[in-house]
Amino acid sequence: MKPSFLAGAVNGPFEDPCIYIRIIRENRALLFDAGDIGKLSQGSLLKITDVFISHTHIDHFIGFDMLLRAVLRRDVPLKIFGPSNIISCVEGKLSGYTWNLIKDYPLKIEVFEIQGPLISHASFHAGHSFQRIDHPGREFNGILLEDPLFTIKGVELRHDIPVMAYALEEAFHININKAALNERGLPVGPWLSVFKKSIREGGLDSAVLEISGKSYGMAELMPIAHITRGQKVSYVTDISPDAENVGKVEKFVSGSDQFFCEAYFLEKDKDRAYERHHLTAALAGRIAREAGVGNLELIHFSPKYTHCMDEIYSEAMREFKQVS
Ligand SMILES: [Zn+2]
């Protein structure tokens, strides 16, 4: 199965957490957290349209300035999603610079702040020197972004302060059955993208596709599509190791193909994990097992373990695979 998304950690586990998700076939990418993003090229930064911030501790948000600089002249808006206080944090960052020479720049930053059952919305437009404009909020039902290709969901958790976990879910995945295509004498071409788009948008009855000068109805073409379960990529970091958080996370990340999870402390330091509101490697492994995830990808280790990084992986994997 050809994936629709490629998700990977930008940095090593002792560096800032930040997941870059490339949407293959669209000139676009998403970011889960914006720690140090210095390893991303200008081209990769320019593709980022939506950023999902877990919380604004400096190791998760310091990359905002660099991203802003990269997209400053762009006409595609930049959307930022985050927990309670994200709007004032973005406002604070923007007010730290002088903006008298950008009035003709098209960039619009749209910020969405999740607070319990509500999402507040504020804009910062380059044309208005990034002065804050507040908009009416909307109800938060767990879904932050809906795109024909995928949905981004969020859940609010505790890290002493509110913190958001995020998941990208592809509704379903469409593969083209090449043999069925050949049998019908249909050529490979741009029409396949239109065909997949029509399936995603549910236009199965009405759409008619022109292929090599001949018209085809969607129903006629459906046998060439092989539809499978979509990809799920989830991201959880900086959460207190309490039962309520853990229960919520297990449900939220259930069935993920890729689960990026912090493993900040070792289980032997679990008292410290409670004090600092972080998960242990064992808990990350347990959550991954209970949630039935495919791949557990560990991120965000405490710098105190640089000499024993292998212990973090083995502790988490022991729980995940339940080997003793
Ligand atoms: Zn952190």
Ligand SMILES: [Zn+2]
């Ligand atoms: Zn934190």
